[in-house]
Amino acid sequence: MIIDLPSTTTSNVNKKLVELRESGGAVALGRVLTLVIVTGDGSEVEEAVQAANDASREHPCRVIVVASGARQAAPRLDAQIRIGGDAGASEVVVLRLYGPLADEGAGAVVPLLLPDAPVVSYWPGQAPDVPAKDPIGALSHRRITDAAAEPNPIAALHKRVRSYTAGDTDLAWTRLTSWRAMLSSALDLPPHENVTAAALKGAPDSPSTDLLAAWLAVYLDIPVTREDHPRQGSGLYSAVLERPSGNIEIVRPDGKVGSLTQPGQPDRRIALQRREVRDCLSEELRRLDPDEIYHITLGGLDKIERATDRPDDEADEEAAAEAGKGQS
Template sequence: MIIDLPSSNTSAVNRKLVELRESGGVFALGRVLTLVVVTDDGPLLERSIDAANEASREHPCRVIVLARGQRKASPRLDAQIRVGGDAGASEVIVLRGYGPLAAEEAGAGMVMPLLLPDAPVVAWWPGDAPASVADDPVGKLAQRRITDALAAKNPSKAFEQRRKNYADGDTDLTWTRLTNWRSQLAAAMDVPPWEAVTSAVVAGEAVSPSTELMAGWLAAELDVKVRRSPSETENGLSLVRLSRPSGPIELARPDGRTAKLTQPGQPERLIALARRAVSDCLAEELRRLDPDEVYRDALAGVSLVTRGRTPVKV
């Protein structure tokens, strides 16, 4: 069910929520957090709501979407409430601010009256995000702040902003997309022979924040020389090679979907390793509210990585 509240205010939205709760049952109870989604009013809006709805099936929450409209328009707030089948396991409140109400400061002011009491707040920027999300008015309300450098208009610039302005509580979905890669590499190293890694090579397309983070993670965790090289494919991260005295461990994904794991003394294995959906990554990040120190160390480790110019064949 979708209820439109044109030319509204947050008081009217709250009254409507109470009315829906009294007439339709306890759909607002049992929420574990408030997820604030900050985006522009455009094609990304509905995709972001769909991803939040999917993630809410694992983490029932109130979703507040700040859909920034035309900044040159007259001041106006158009609100929308979605419940039931249109809201997954959550309730979705869409706030479309125009004119001065499209500014970051105004967005934080509109969100505050709608936050669930005594519940954590997570902020998510599914597209472009401020240079320092921890200093953003909405970011200051949140315990966790989720960005996605890959979805930004300039992924390389966005990734450098995440590195430069990291604060405890920040994370990025380019890091979450590496969870399965890191799990496979850790499992491969946990079988005989138990040897130390002497060097590593990470290859991926030229603009790939996840490839940068993988190289930074290995440099920080293994304390060895890591070379980040371009690859001949354009599927994001495509290869990780860990050199050891008995031979390398290599995890290669040439087609962006299926990876091949090779290591000494073991048969080759094919592993499903397609790029994860945004909803899956978002659900994973909502499982924790504490700072992600490993992500922080991976960001710092990027500065330790050497650069190769010759494309690596995968």
């Protein structure tokens, strides 16, 4: 069910929520948190709501979407309430703020927060320079950003280093859970030797590749080289851990299935499907305490050695492809 409330107030939205609860039997006390999504007034809204709806099946919550409209318009608040099949296991309130109200998202959110429930804020697109100092971020126990969705993902990631406050996290880090688990389990198998160095390859715009390299550099205390894969948007391509008896190597060429190679073990194909936003969001909503490992990993970004030169055969292949385009 979707109820539109054009040119309304937060007081009227609250009254309507109570009315719907009394008539439909929805129990607000069953919600475990309030998830505030801050976005523009475009297609991002529906994508973010869908991800939140899917995550809410594991974490029933009230979802408040703050969508900023045209700042040149007259001050106006349009609201939309979604419950039932249109809201997963949550209740969704979409607030569209226009004119001077576009900068007053926190003031519109406060009256709609669930009492005595944690608040999590999420920016599916461009995030504030310092999320914890943003008015909505200041209300939140946890703040979730996504460097991969920013115009310049690598610059956004380094901005996270400077702005980090306990409670911050980024979905570029959450997408690495499967990679970190695979590498850790591989090191648990014999031969139990120290890793001497590591090399990672990923798209030049992949913040997850940088974070995995930093994680290895910090926790294994080894030199780590980060090489660019020529294809933008291809994410993390491979990770190699060097050991005296032979390397541990994970390669994921298609973004779906990877291969794991290590000494004394048969080669294995492993599931490394790129994680959907809903899965990453659901994982982050499982915890409300600071992610200390993420914080420490951010501090290791300056330990990465960047390999700027690509192998000659790879460069030759790309040059030949470009020449073929020019002839066609």
